[in-house]
Amino acid sequence: MALATELLSDRCFGDFKRLIYEKVGISLNESKRCLLSTRLSKRLRALGIDDPAEYFKLVMREGSEGDEMQELINCITTNKTDFMREPHHFRFLTEHCFPAAVNLSLKGEPRKLRIWCAASSNGHEPYSLALTVRDFPAFDPSWDIRILASDIDTRVLAKASEGVYPADELLVLEKTQLHRYFDRGTGSLSGKVRAKRTLRDLITFRQINLIESSWPIQTKFDVIFCRNVMIYFDLPTQRKVVEHLIRYLKPGGFLMLGHSESIQWTPCPLRSLGHTIFQLS
Numbered sequence: 001m002a003l004a005t006e007l008l009s010d011r012c013f014g015d016f017k018r019l020i021y022e023k024v025g026i027s028l029n030e031s032k033r034c035l036l037s038t039r040l041s042k043r044l045r046a047l048g049i050d051d052p053a054e055y056f057k058l059v060m061r062e063g064s065e066g067d068e069m070q071e072l073i074n075c076i077t078t079n080k081t082d083f084m085r086e087p088h089h090f091r092f093l094t095e096h097c098f099p100a101a102v103n104l105s106l107k108g109e110p111r112k113l114r115i116w117c118a119a120s121s122n123g124h125e126p127y128s129l130a131l132t133v134r135d136f137p138a139f140d141p142s143w144d145i146r147i148l149a150s151d152i153d154t155r156v157l158a159k160a161s162e163g164v165y166p167a168d169e170l171l172v173l174e175k176t177q178l179h180r181y182f183d184r185g186t187g188s189l190s191g192k193v194r195a196k197r198t199l200r201d202l203i204t205f206r207q208i209n210l211i212e213s214s215w216p217i218q219t220k221f222d223v224i225f226c227r228n229v230m231i232y233f234d235l236p237t238q239r240k241v242v243e244h245l246i247r248y249l250k251p252g253g254f255l256m257l258g259h260s261e262s263i264q265w266t267p268c269p270l271r272s273l274g275h276t277i278f279q280l281s
């Protein structure tokens, strides 16, 4: 059964819309009713439930920390991503952020770099960050480098930590990068590649909800990538999230947003460097 838009009544659409907004900050306007219906229909089919209102009751009965709430979140998130998506950000790392960290180390600062990929989806972005780090010649083994990759969606986090991808998703990489950083799969993994330990060892995957008022993070970051997630939030939520992210940036640290995202409020302690790159003054 493919649930049609009209089957998601005004009342039911309103209930899901409110719940999803409260739980993950995703703002669903009328134009998303069809999308929500389609996505819910898959879950309903898997559970053998016909009526979305019944499904809503089930989610509410299990409560905010229930498994079905997580299933609902997993089915409503949009996870589109790519390797080296918006490549100017990776160039900026190599040309500005990493040399700046090396310069500081020459002045006696610890050889340490912390990067947060705050909506890491299926992992293409954190692995792109990891290979950009590994490709930077001045980062010898004496450097302590960590990448935190987080998302709200447990299904994409599981996929990302496996690090297995269809080989054709990596065509954007240079051949040398492909050979250096990925193993070619055989047998059941034929046609796929797996990120090598040298990349995987840099990354820690964790579930973090960007709209929570506190995050279980003790460190401050040199660079935060928070790309192509803010578009799903309304302006007050965007502002809340960016102001929260700023508290996790080191002075002089960089925040990268997605190509259609911006900071539309003042005052803001971030200085725009153009191309959706911001620096904490």
Ligand SMILES: C[S@@+](CC[C@H](N)C(=O)[O-])C[C@H]1O[C@@H](n2cnc3c(N)ncnc32)[C@H](O)[C@@H]1O
Pocket (backbone or CB within 6 Å): 023, 024, 025, 026, 077, 078, 079, 080, 081, 082, 085, 118, 119, 120, 121, 122, 125, 150, 151, 152, 153, 156, 208, 209, 210, 211, 226, 227, 228, 229, 232, 258
């Ligand atoms: C379109 S993907 C962007 C992936 C990657 N940053 C990129 O630009 O290629 C958006 C991701 O944001 C995640 N997301 C949505 N709401 C979130 C929230 N409240 N907290 C954390 N992640 C969230 C989704 O699960 C999804 O994986």
